[in-house]
Amino acid sequence: xxxxxIIIGAGPAGLSSAIYLGRAHKKTLLIYSAPMRxxxxxxxxxxxxxxxxxxxxxxxxxxxxxQKYGVKVVVSTxxxxxxxxxxxxxxxxxxxxxxxxxxxxxxxDILPDxxxxxxxxxxxxxxxxxxxxxxxxxxxxFLIGNEDGVVRTALAVKQTYTNKITIxxxxxNKISNEYIKKLESENIKxxxxxxxxxxxxxxxxxxxxxxxxxxxxxxxxxxxxxxERNDSFLKELNLKRSTTGYIxxxxxxxxxxxxxxxxxxxxxxxxxxSVAVGEGTTAAMHIIESEFKLEV
Numbered sequence: 001x002x003x004x005x006i007i008i009g010a011g012p013a014g015l016s017s018a019i020y021l022g023r024a025h026k027k028t029l030l031i032y033s034a035p036m037r038x039x040x041x042x043x044x045x046x047x048x049x050x051x052x053x054x055x056x057x058x059x060x061x062x063x064x065x066x067q068k069y070g071v072k073v074v075v076s077t078x079x080x081x082x083x084x085x086x087x088x089x090x091x092x093x094x095x096x097x098x099x100x101x102x103x104x105x106x107x108x109d110i111l112p113d114x115x116x117x118x119x120x121x122x123x124x125x126x127x128x129x130x131x132x133x134x135x136x137x138x139x140x141x142f143l144i145g146n147e148d149g150v151v152r153t154a155l156a157v158k159q160t161y162t163n164k165i166t167i168x169x170x171x172x173n174k175i176s177n178e179y180i181k182k183l184e185s186e187n188i189k190x191x192x193x194x195x196x197x198x199x200x201x202x203x204x205x206x207x208x209x210x211x212x213x214x215x216x217x218x219x220x221x222x223x224x225x226x227x228e229r230n231d232s233f234l235k236e237l238n239l240k241r242s243t244t245g246y247i248x249x250x251x252x253x254x255x256x257x258x259x260x261x262x263x264x265x266x267x268x269x270x271x272x273x274s275v276a277v278g279e280g281t282t283a284a285m286h287i288i289e290s291e292f293k294l295e296v
Contacts (some may be wrong), residue, residue: 015062016280042122076151085216
């Protein structure tokens, strides 16, 4: 069978696409592998209509909604995509064919080596400034990062949320002298040590243990170590990318390869639920409209 569209990724972007395509009676296959970044969100507070919902809950609602409209769901990892008369999408066990592809596989945060990090992730350990900056308000915040970007984050946090900020670079401090001077002028502390353990209960950090076994009081942590793109399965396709590796797209989120769409942070989009849903909707609607035969 040749699908009308195969969607890779079941975050808010992919699920939005799936719901629109399913409702348009398009043969749609959704392939995803868990866990995904959104599923790690304990509290989503900035998506209209949901004052507080977890990422897992939101994804479950979206999956059920997509399947209600006939979307087939396969839990597997896509290994590669090749272009023939149709697109061939291969997992470890199967190969599927489709006229259109929507890539919504997103990114994964690079997390520090803290032994009990996942006991606090999403409650008081954060990786998204736009998602969780509000929850840092007036808190004693520790930032983790070793490049100039973490300084820019610190300055943004100070302007908006809290002035109680300490940056932990670990042993490999790559922050430029210019930025170090800026930290000094802003009274932002810089410590060249690693955090190895978090003390606290029920997801609430009370203090941290450093690599020299010293302990410091702390309310919350923001990790700014960057991310990895989930796009290795696209390696056989000749896609135009920016100098920094993002996939170039047009106003409908179609890539340089006709009928292959890229939505979410792989195309430099802000990694927010509301943005992702909008991109997924736009891509799906364009595919649906492209299939209409309106010649008279």
